[in-house]
Amino acid sequence: MTARDTVVVHAARGTVALRLSRRSALLTSALWLAALALAVASLGLGEFDLRLADTLRVLGGGGTLIEYDVVVRDRLPRTVTGLGVGAAFALSGAILQRIAANPLVSPDVIGVNAGASFGALLVMTVVGGAGASLVFGALAGAMLTSAAIVLVALNRGLNGYRLVLVGIGIAAMLSSAISYLLVRAEYHQVLSAASWLTGSLANRGALHVTIIVATLAAAVPVLLVLGRHLRVLELGDDLARTLIGGAHRIRLALIITAVALAAMATAAAGPIGFIALVAPQITRRLLAGRSAALGPAAATGALLVTGADLVARLLFAPTELPVGAVTGVLGAPVLLYLLARANRIGHTG
Template identity: 65%
Template sequence: MSRSSLLLGTTAWTLAALIAACSLTLGEYPISFTDAVSILGGGGTLIERDVVIGDRLPRALTGLGVGAAFALSGAILQRIAGNPLVSPDVIGINSGAALGALIVLTVLGGSGLMTVVGALAGALLTAALILAIAYKRGLNGFRLVLVGIGVAAMLGSGISLLLIRADIYRALVAAAWLTGSLANRTTLHVTVIGLTLAVVVPTLLILARQLRLLELGDDLAQTLSGRAGGGRTPLLLVAVVLAAMATAAAGPIGFVALVAPQITRRILAERQTGLAASAAVGALIVVSADLAARLLFSPTELPVGVLTAILGAPMLLYLLARANRIGHAG
């Protein structure tokens, strides 16, 4: 890890932690920082403990974990494909996870861990479908984007069908979840994303050499690794699991996986994105957007996915325009 990447990661994590700490004190029921510390230590009234420990703390921790997971997923996919447009929300992985979770919520009437299993199954099946269509003598980044957008549109139709056929209560719950929200998070959501990162981060450390080899090009990566496709499959599986678990924990929060690696890359002015720094930036984006969503239109609370979309959509248009200019220049 370069010194600049370490500095950016440390700064972003520090800011994210500070904003998460501030989120424990702000809202319709304001609590001073000293009181919040006392409550975390076991003090405070029953109502104060419910507000801080039961509501705001799981929300903040889930936001940190989900932001890091989405950013890592996007950074890995962009490295694998060699294309800044590739991210789990753009190519349909998030849509697959959302469809799987929605089947559990609206058809099977399940919740909790069943939703997690449904999201993971939907993401894995979607990734398999995208690869089966897009893979042709290698993995081309733009072909992956085009196929992914088509698959995402198809999955979007399936999601709309489920919402139309569901009863009104389940449809409202599912529609709110689909926007991407950290409201009403519990220790279950913290555990899901926490365990995911606890398993995946050490796995990424093992696969780090393979990721660096892919930066040298497909032929050289395959020669040095001795694996077909340069060993992309384990990395792709890691990226899909990260996106699926993040979606299961907070819904398909849009554009974090796309934006965080690109912001990191431009700040560092490096050809490739640092994974650790990207995770920190992703966590910072999500907790900042969630706090803003809670406060900007108080007492009305916006889903965090609304604000990340406001930030992410212009970035996507910029990347598309930039890719178009480079294509014409070539």
């Protein structure tokens, strides 16, 4: 990146200094435009196909009652939820990967999503709750799991590989607990839980849209203020404390934000796998930088989930796949590549 590619605005003490990469801004805009274009196209595709002009007319308030039901009441909440969930998972993964300086760290790999799933499943199968109570269960499960992971992993400082190993261990225990809940649940609860645990955008409504939009509305201002410290935090505890004041508090606030994003996204659509892992890695390579910026990562996540959901709906139509099944097929090879690359670097370093 050259000096001309970077715009730096210096402000007086007490204000936020904005450092904006022109390449990052252009990439973010292009990815969001692609995600929104795909989202609009997906509103007209399915068992009841509509031309793009008809879809836009319905969105503008026209069209027949059937077209309105299909586009606005059925597909629009699903699409908006998919965009928001993809952005939330990607932001969560980008934050955790940069704080731990490890590309393998993401909420689904280290057990945060498993904690959210366990909490939501506990509410679903034991309490018999749904809707808002499912959200609180997912958030509580993710927060408690994250606290356990961080407390164990912070024994000698926040080492990225220690965080991964501890998270994988806790995720394995939670998977066993989830299996136990499924075994003791009633048949209809198992069917609902099985679809939810794979990650699905089917039958999304106003509640799910509200959950994810409110989460992003609360998280984005925090990231605008604290996100500029991520590159320093990536250098390690000792250097971060030297370069910025309150590094420990900033790190904790960012971790809580990342966990909340993953938990609420899981509550809105289930634990859609690998988006948090893959999206930051894609944008990191597109930017040819040491770390992926948060803006492009969020746009990439939104694009990936929207595209995966469209594939899930159309691939075996009229049978519909859970979106998590598609992201799992795409994300698993990336995880294997990252593991192999990390092992190769470890042996040569």
